[in-house]
Amino acid sequence: MFPANQLAALPRVSLAHLPTPLEELHNLTRHMGGPRLLVKRDDLTGLATGGNKTRKLEFLMAEAIGQKCDCVLTAGGPQSNHCRQTAAASARFGLECHLVLGGQPRQEAGNLLLDELLGGRLHWVEKSQRNATLDHLADELRQQGRKPYIIPVGGSNARGVLGYVAAMVELMEQLEAKRIQVDHIVFPTSSGGTQAGIVLGATLCGFQGQVTAISVDQVPDCQVPDEHASERFLVAVCRVANGAAALLGVQERLEVKQFQTNYDYLGAGYGVVGALEREAITLLARQEGLLVGPVYSGRALGGLLDQIRQGIYKADETVLFWHTGDETALHAYRDDLL
Numbered sequence: 001m002f003p004a005n006q007l008a009a010l011p012r013v014s015l016a017h018l019p020t021p022l023e024e025l026h027n028l029t030r031h032m033g034g035p036r037l038l039v040k041r042d043d044l045t046g047l048a049t050g051g052n053k054t055r056k057l058e059f060l061m062a063e064a065i066g067q068k069c070d071c072v073l074t075a076g077g078p079q080s081n082h083c084r085q086t087a088a089a090s091a092r093f094g095l096e097c098h099l100v101l102g103g104q105p106r107q108e109a110g111n112l113l114l115d116e117l118l119g120g121r122l123h124w125v126e127k128s129q130r131n132a133t134l135d136h137l138a139d140e141l142r143q144q145g146r147k148p149y150i151i152p153v154g155g156s157n158a159r160g161v162l163g164y165v166a167a168m169v170e171l172m173e174q175l176e177a178k179r180i181q182v183d184h185i186v187f188p189t190s191s192g193g194t195q196a197g198i199v200l201g202a203t204l205c206g207f208q209g210q211v212t213a214i215s216v217d218q219v220p221d222c223q224v225p226d227e228h229a230s231e232r233f234l235v236a237v238c239r240v241a242n243g244a245a246a247l248l249g250v251q252e253r254l255e256v257k258q259f260q261t262n263y264d265y266l267g268a269g270y271g272v273v274g275a276l277e278r279e280a281i282t283l284l285a286r287q288e289g290l291l292v293g294p295v296y297s298g299r300a301l302g303g304l305l306d307q308i309r310q311g312i313y314k315a316d317e318t319v320l321f322w323h324t325g326d327e328t329a330l331h332a333y334r335d336d337l338l
């Protein structure tokens with residue numbers, strides 16, 4: 001099978017507990033009346049409560065260390081799982097970590113609390129100012145003689161994407177060992193790196209099923225549904241996927257039409273918990289004793305449950321829900337959940 005050699009040749013540090021478990025959701029499958037539901041537990045990657053960014057950080061932190069950087073800068077929302085995992089990874093390697101957070105602090109709970117415990121230095125700005133602030137902060141640090149390493153929002157550049165190419169190789173090995181054929185993979189997408197890596201990995205590994213990402217925050221920028229916003233997003237995702245292919249040294253290149261993104265479950269916007277998320281979170285908790293988060297995995301699971309009810313999946317199909325790990329944020333959404 002592709003690309004074990006190419007992947008192994010690239011610099012990587014160990015941060016995640018791998019492979020993450022692949023589990024059956026027997027009760028939820030029965031409750032929904034099929035299809036067969038599986039979950040890939042990337043909530044258990046293990047870095048200060050885990051999540052999908054840990055896989056990307058294995059490649060990103062390796063580059064930071066290789067470049068002899070002494071501080072790491074990244075950005076996200078007030079309850080960013082990415083920022084929390086970046087703060088933890090930085091602590092592990094003794095690097096100072098600066099987090100540019102867009103918006104207002106909601107509650108000193110969940111990821112924000114952990115950011116502070118992990119030693120992250122917080123910089124609050126307007127959401128639209130995040131990238132400019134990252135550049136500005138990096139300049140300031142350089143003037144002080146520091147060597148900053150900048151990780152874009154979500155860790156979604158070509159190098160970060162490698163984490164999910166590796167994850168797809170890992171999944172294919174698990175499916176082969178357990179002799180399971182998966183027809184659909186479903187997961188949340190936001191900055192797109194996870195999607196880029198899974199789709200690239202699926203292509204390189206010859207995965208035969210469909211890969212569907214459920215968007216949690218690609219709100220079109222006008223009132224009328226704007227196809228161009230989603231098109232722009234997919235062009236960017238495709239570009240980072242091909243950047244990762246180039247880093248791997250493989251010939252394959254992807255096209256935009258190979259990426260499937262669903263925009264039906266944006267609700268009242270990014271990070272706003274509604275009935276969809278509440279139902280999905282409590283159903284999974286009570287059927288399986290398993291937690292999904294309010295912003296990403298709860299919304300994507302809610303979308304998947306809705307698609308099942310619409311009859312989009314056949315009862316004899318197998319659907320894998322890729323849990324990306326954001327239950328830590330539940331603690332900051334108490335009022336919306338109870």
Ligand SMILES: *Cc1c(COP(=O)(O)O)cnc(C)c1O
Pocket residue numbers: 051052053080081082154156188189190191192193194195293296297324325326
């Ligand atoms: C960041 C994140 C995502 C989205 O991943 P992207 O690679 O940014 O698209 C999904 N789920 C969780 C829990 C996340 O923290």
